[in-house]
Amino acid sequence: MTMLEMTLWGIVGAYLVWRFARLPVGITPLVILINGLSGFVIPKVHTGRRTPAVKITDDMRYPVTTPPPNTGNLHGEIEYLDGDIPVTHWYQEARGSTYHFVTAGDPAKEAILIVPGLPESWWAFHHQIADLSQDYYVVAIDMKGYGQSDKRLHLDYTNPGMALDVAELMDKLEIDRFNIMGHDRGTVLTDHLTNVPTLKGRIIRYVRMQQSFNEPHGEPVPPHHILKTKFGAALFKSKNFIPIIYQAWFPSNLSDACLQRLEYEFKFKGTGEAISKYFETTNFDIEIKDREDYLFKSMDMPMLMLQAWYDRGQHPEEYDRSPEFVADARVQFIHANHFLHLENPVATNRAIRRFFAETTVSSNASTEEGVEDLQLEEAL
DSSP: OOHHHHHHHHHHHHHHHHHHHTOOOOOSHHHHHHHHHHHHHSOOOBOOOOOTTOOBOSOOOSOOOOOOSSOOSOTTBEEEETTTEEEEEEEEEETTEEEEEEEESOTTSOEEEEEOOTTOOGGGGHHHHHHHTTTSEEEEEOOTTSTTSOOOTTSOOSHHHHHHHHHHHHHHTTOOSEEEEEETHHHHHHHHHTTOGGGTTTEEEEEEESOOOSSOOOSSOOOHHHHTSHHHHHHHHSTTHHHIIIIIISOOOOOHHHHHHHHHHHOBTTHHHHHHHHTTSOOHHHHHHHIIIIIHHHOOSOEEEEEETTOSSSOGGGGTTGGGGSSSEEEEEESSSSOHHHHSHHHHHHHHHHHHHHTOOOTTOOOOOOBOOOEEEOOO
């Protein structure tokens, strides 16, 4: 190779390195293509990091379970939210899969189960955990494939199957009756929780966030057909996936520190490949058919459909008739984009607390059926 050829190849290599360092953030097909390809070449993943000077709880209420590979937190490790609100990290096996979850609050109090969606872990709900744990026992999980939960590819990634996982998890935690909260793809799973036979009569209330209901998903529709491919897995692993979601697809105005933690939680090794498995067995057409065929009938608990006013793909008018399809529901909107729990936590928490207060139930009875008018929650 001549000196000239070596120089040219050096220039090309330097350009490619420079180009990777400056990968564009956007939602045009070309930008998505470039970022997805970069995930094949230089995936941005990590294997977890240990907490310095880790503190382990004295109340080891759940048996020690071996964490999956590539995790950071220890079983029983305490982390503090908002400076002084303790949450405890745990691992528990359910139907052959190991789940990571955190708990906060008094386990003797009424429980709330939080199931995050794409691309989030338990931490995305840290505002809700810190607030609600003052009066409830909060359990927030990482869905299978996300955060520090199991990512083995042979596991059951169907929504009905994972609902059975979570039902068994709550049994092993010895939590009989509880409220459920789901967001985005987590809501698809919590929908199926309402149909698990062993949970009949045990779900007290349902806070259902950011997911289509009786109407098809509005435009623009997320490309599930791409996310189930190897390219989709590479896109999840790309350097800019989190900025694309939170800054381009759903402009959220979150702090750099918040984005960095969301990035850390989403980039555990194996996440991209595992999440792609979800979309091999589901899509919006399948999900609305499931709701129409049997899930609407199983949603017999009081329900709050908590939606973001400015979500570009889930339009307010799509929920005009939603309460008509289930026994006891109301719709409320928050001034926020898709990630209302992060963007406007004060209004989100207030809406949840108001719903819980207005639907107080006894230990053995559900509330009366009723439908409230559409509301628009103003930010403080």
